Amino acid sequence: MLMSPTVRSGTLVMLIALLRSPATTVAVPPPSSVQASAIGADVTAGKHLFERHCAVCHGIEGKGGRGPGLNRAQLAHAPDDTALKSVISDGISPDMPAGWFLTDEDVANLAAYVRSFSNIPSEPLPGDAVRGAGVYAKGGCSNCHIVAGAGFGYGPELSNIGIRRSAPYIRKAIVKPGATMPEGFLLVEAITPSGDKIEGIRVNEDTFSIQIKDATGQFHSLRKQDLKELQKLRGESPMPSYGGVFNTSELDDLVAYLASLRGKQ
Ligand code: HEC
Ligand code: HEC
Structure with missing residues (x-):
């Protein structure tokens, strides 16, 4: 593959230079998701930009943090490269900031780097999502949260929490609510x-x-x-901590359940 890390960087630069020159554009195969993003894009430049602007929320290897893991073959907001570039430039209100300071070239390089994460397998979660649904019911979470139309919406809707947050972040939100506030929450x-x-x-x-x-x-x-x-009351959440309420396996199950909630996709 063109972007394989084993390709010497000198060769890569030459290849990119070749692909970028107008004479070769006719030889470029028709756009097809992953390949199209790699063509003409500088993945190494994308990596540096990612580490500087994105890793704080998506993790240095794109496995997620406050934002979701990006190591998925299918990204909910970015089914194709045009959508991926829009997400990177425009952000997703309110929780992901817009990359207004990025040039078109930066965005293309970032998109190519983000696509390279799809090869990294996601680590399986220890819990059981089906049992976790029971923990969710028992915990009274629906007094403050809506999932698929059911519940009460004092807190944020959780119907697609699995595409909005990573599993470790979800766990922290349950154990230490004050430490993980949605953007603008007060x-x-x-x-x-x-x-x-x-x-x-x-x-x-x-x-x-x-x-x-x-x-x-x-x-x-x-x-x-x-x-x-x-x-x-900055830094205060009305959500009680469930750290002492659930045991570790209940917590594992609950996190697995929430991480599996991916809205209508
Ligand atoms: C302040 C935290 C934050 C920063 C910084 C951030 N993101 Fe995000 N990102 C998020 C959150 C949160 C979501 C999920 C938003 C939602 O679904 O409502 C997200 C979603 C995404 C998605 C869509 C994932 C999907 O499954 O559809 C992509 C792609 C993405 N971010 C890429 C980037 C890139 C590239 C950068 C750097 C230029 C970046 N993000 C910077 C928090 C952040
Ligand atoms: C008294 C109301 C209340 C109850 C009960 C409650 N929550 Fe929350 N929850 C909130 C509020 C408000 C927030 C937003 C502020 C914050 O992040 O602490 C929140 C945030 C969250 C978040 C992070 C959402 C995001 O978008 O970042 C998760 C995950 C969550 N709650 C899960 C649960 C689970 C699971 C339960 C049951 C075990 C539960 N909550 C019970 C009110 C509640």
Whole structure:
């Protein structure tokens, strides 16, 4: 294969130079996913960019962290290379930032490097997803989360958590909720003019007002200047830690279950 690491770098540079020259473009085979991304792209440059801009969330070898592992043959958001490049340039709101600072060439190089992860097998998870569904039910998780339309949506929907987060991150979210917050997540506490305390998740905020969703699912739209107090509980999650609730094998099963949730794909 063209991008095999065993190809000497000198040879690779020559090959790329050849493939890039206009005269050879007619010889390029019709675009077909993996191959098309490799042609004309510099995987080594892609690797450096990935380590600098992406590894913080996807892991140095693309096996995942806060973001999902990218070592999959099929990426949910990136079925083809055009989609992959859009994901890299535009990000995925709210949890993946846009790569607005990347040139088209950077994006192509990154895409080629991301595709190279598809050869890395994903490590099997220790738990059992079917048993994990039982742990999820027993744990009362559906009091705050929706999976496939069932449950209550105080916390984030988990129907596709398996494509949004890696398994180690999911585990941490269950054991140490405060350490793994979704982007922009903020718990707030407001005291209204009549002295009522409203605690909930910030849905929206501007200079003059704030919208809060409380644990019963009710929305409150409040004018800041009317409030007696407005406290932002940064780093605090309303989700209790389940570290001491489940034993290790229950936790393994629960993580396997959540990692298997991949939405409608
Ligand atoms: C701040 C963390 C963060 C950074 C930095 C980041 N990502 Fe992501 N990425 C995510 C998250 C979270 C998702 C899942 C989003 C979702 O599905 O809602 C994601 C999704 C993706 C996907 C889609 C995966 C799929 O299965 O469809 C690709 C591809 C991707 N990222 C590539 C990159 C590349 C390349 C970079 C660097 C230029 C990068 N990401 C930087 C967090 C990040
Ligand atoms: C009292 C409400 C509540 C309960 C009960 C609850 N959660 Fe959560 N959960 C939340 C909130 C709010 C967040 C977002 C803040 C955070 O990450 O801690 C969250 C975040 C998460 C995340 C990370 C989501 C993401 O997008 O990063 C996972 C995974 C999760 N919960 C799983 C569970 C599981 C499994 C259970 C049951 C064992 C459970 N939760 C029970 C409220 C709850």
